[in-house]
Amino acid sequence: MGKLRTEEFQVNMGPQHPSTHGVCRLLLTMDGEKVVDVVPHVGYLHRSIEKICENRTYAMCIPVLDRFEYVTAMSCNYVFALAAEKLAEMEVPERAEYLRVIMLELNRIASHLIFYGTTAMDVGALTPFLYGLRERELIVDLFEMTCGQRLTYNYIRVGGVSRDIPKEFVPKCREAVKIIGEKLSDYEGILNENPIWIARMKGIGLTDPQKAIAWGVSGPVLRAAGVKHDLRKDDPYSIYNKFDFDVAIRWNGDCYDRYLVRLDEIRQSLKIITQALDGLPEGDVRAKVKAKFKPPAGEVYVRIENSRGEMGVHLVSDGSTKPLRVKTRGGSFNQLQYLPEIVRGKGYLIADLVAIFATFDIILPEVDR
């Protein structure tokens, strides 16, 4: 009897697929259930945000950039505002800096809660998704109370923040911090030690730290591989050097570690928020900005630590009211191009690919822009 003849075939995962978190098309070459190769096709969500920003004023760019990475729109606001402030060499009031840190960290928690939910859902546990979003709702309510929107905040502006927090914000924020801290034990209880969860996550999607750095992978994915790289510590921006927090780090670089790093980061963010709320000074929330904001000609690249890695903006100004070039950089972009590297030839199954994709926490608007 001759050898059984098998052949590889191709499967389109996406653009409409429940676990590609948006509209990403992964062209899989399959050998039975095994994934031989994966080629990501992106661009289904390309809105040319960079081009749009080129013919908007600096103030108008911020709501446009809200849509750049809408899960953590605060970071998008902030990174652009930071670039513009750096170009104009502008000082920001201290209260505004504190508020920015509070908002950024709240948003990081919100993003990681979504990660928690969607990852659990991609691996098949449907209930944690609702639990994660339930607590995210508390944060989103805080945002709405402050800036009036739940997703696209347009809150952090050039020179500060758009408006001061309402009176009831601080107690409500403390309460939310307390509740999320308590609920974390629920999250961990339902998944962390669950044998099925461990079987699905441990040892899957191993990232090599050196390769990951070379491919530009950053954020929790890199930290889970044992590289202590957190821009809040390494390249401090805003007032992060005033706060006491640890960089969450794990060493194996598999899906399970990426998951744990993010849960740890929620804890650290809660710590930062508590400190920031304690030290919140009084004062202005916005620096004086000239009538028509025109930063001097020049260029600058700023980067911040977003929940998905390094988020950066290369802002080129020609001295007019509109930026000449806004080159945005998101963590998902590099992580998605790194994805084939860790999947190719490792014999992962389609279910593993889903788990890897989920723990890379790729969102497509950040890739497609």
Next chain:
Amino acid sequence: MPLVLMSLELIEIFRWAYGLLAELGLPPVWVMLISYGVIGVLMFGVLALLALFLVWWERKVAGHVQQRFGPMRNGWHGWYQTIADAIKLLQKEDVDIIARDKFVFFWAPVLCFVAAFLAYICIPFGKDLIVADLNIGILYIMAVTTFTVIALLMAGWGSNNKYALFGGMRSAAQAISYEVPMVASILTVIIYAGSLSMVDIVQSQNSFFGWFICRMPFGPIAFVTYIIAATAEANRAPFDIPEAEQELVAGFNIEYSGMKFAMFFLAEFINLFTVSAIAVTLFLGGWEGPWLPSWLWFLLKTLGIVFLLMMFRWTYPRLRVDQLMEFAWKFLVPVTFANLILAATMKYLGWYW
């Protein structure tokens, strides 16, 4: 007649109705045909309603576990939500894809639906409340429930869709693997009951400590392994890899729409009830129980098992396909066979009650 209805045992009503029918003076063949026809229609109706109820219940359980409401719109707590859904699905366009295998594609949902109902011929719903007490009862059930696998494989192949084919193949592999531990745990019970007939099995566990789940130490092990294997047989999470929606979108039923989809969907819930009913019959004493009428006991116990399976689904992540196979062959099969040998030895030595 009033006296009959007072007894609360459904079988009395059937007996009374049958008596009325017999007194009409029809030829015995006609009496038989009419009575079987009525029973068939009744069974179909009751099971279809039961499936709709289970769908609703599942949604309610999911809702409450997730701190939502679940269906709330139609009627009290949305009680006729699933009926409305079924009617909506009936009206839906039946999307007929071009590249399908027409025959296989059409008959797969029908076979799935029919196979789901066949098992109920010999499931005792109450004392004497059984359509036909076959002396090979449990064997028959095991045989006909396997039809579902063929139906799912047909659906996967006929759809001419790679995801559907994945689903169909996974379903076949899974069902074949889990059939083994399932039968092995059932055999443990059969050794003690000494019969394949469902009625005999129930009658052999006539007190609470006679229930097979209470027979130490093999009873609980057999029960747990049966429940695990049954979850896999019914394609329920955490073993729902044939339709794993995050991997295969919807698996074998990805190309089905309208009523064909509804048939798969209802068959799934009927299967859920089937495996729970078998678990109750084999391990939890079937209809046995004090005070309440026997059919109610049966229903309560079965719904209890169904609830347990639902909680599994809403709590646990899904296993990967190779882990699923590994679990079946490397863990469940050895455990169930060891358990079977243990039970047989104890039976031989007479160490049981």
Next chain:
Amino acid sequence: MTRDELKAYIESNFVGRMTLLESGKVEPMYEIKADDLIEVATKLRDDLELKFDFLCNMGGVDTRERLEVIYNIASTSKLHRLDFKVILGYDSPAVESICPVWPGANWYEREMYELYGIDILNHNDLRPLLLPEDWDQGHPMRKDWDAPDFVRMPEL
């Protein structure tokens, strides 16, 4: 290294190969000649004092006078950062692929190729990234590219 140390180090070790541009007032911005790019980039990566192992960002810029390719690199161990650019003309702009130095540049270069029309030499895979595969309407991020917007901004 601090920024001034880095500046001094680069001035002493990359004489004539990296020139400081005036656009980088806030953060130093260097220019590298297109034909010298790979060598300088390799040196930046492999120099034990610099160790720029991380490519943060890269992209094209159209300044209406010329095309530029900007590179933002960083070091994950030495924690410093550097910007440099390659200046190109409008007629047949081309730049060497730096994927051999930093593999993460792959998609950035694909993006630049389709959006700016900057040809990437020795790139292994120049399929369109963001635009449709049958796109034939030029390079959208160029300043002279004019597309039918859905809604025009009011001319005020």
Next chain:
Amino acid sequence: MGLYKDIKNLLLGMKITGKHLGRHAVTIQYPEEKWTMPERSRGIVVLLSDKETGELNCTGCLLCMRACPSAAIRIDAPRGEDKKRHVKKFDINFGICCFCGLCEEACNFCAIRMAPKYEFSTENKDDLTWDMHKLQEMGRDVDYVDTRKKKIPKPKPAIEEKPASETKPAEVKPDTPKQEENND
């Protein structure tokens, strides 16, 4: 005791989901039970009317139109014979509005607001373009603090959020206050 630990952890998961089974839902039943948005919510854009006269506060200065990043606002306010602008057309296309709130911040006359209302879905895309009258009707019940200083020749803007103006509208000067404001 790997097996024992696994079973324990599986049961722990069931315990947590089971614990939630009896809790009350955190969601609300929307049409019956409505969620009140916070006061600052940026729901729908409305035009405010004068509390006494009931006329539109809008003076047609075009500041909001210039501040809008998605060009959702279209104003036609030609100068009348008295050199003042008269708002003839004020359309907002909610199909492209991005609800950023920059128009509200740009306005010096308490004329445009983002009200905490969210029920304005339509079945037809064209119905999302609202004209002046509809916007005014929606804004009738919106309470606001009138920060305009009327009948003072050169009123100072008193609101905190200073408006954004992209180009200084020289010809708009007569009926706009001094534009010494911040840009965003």
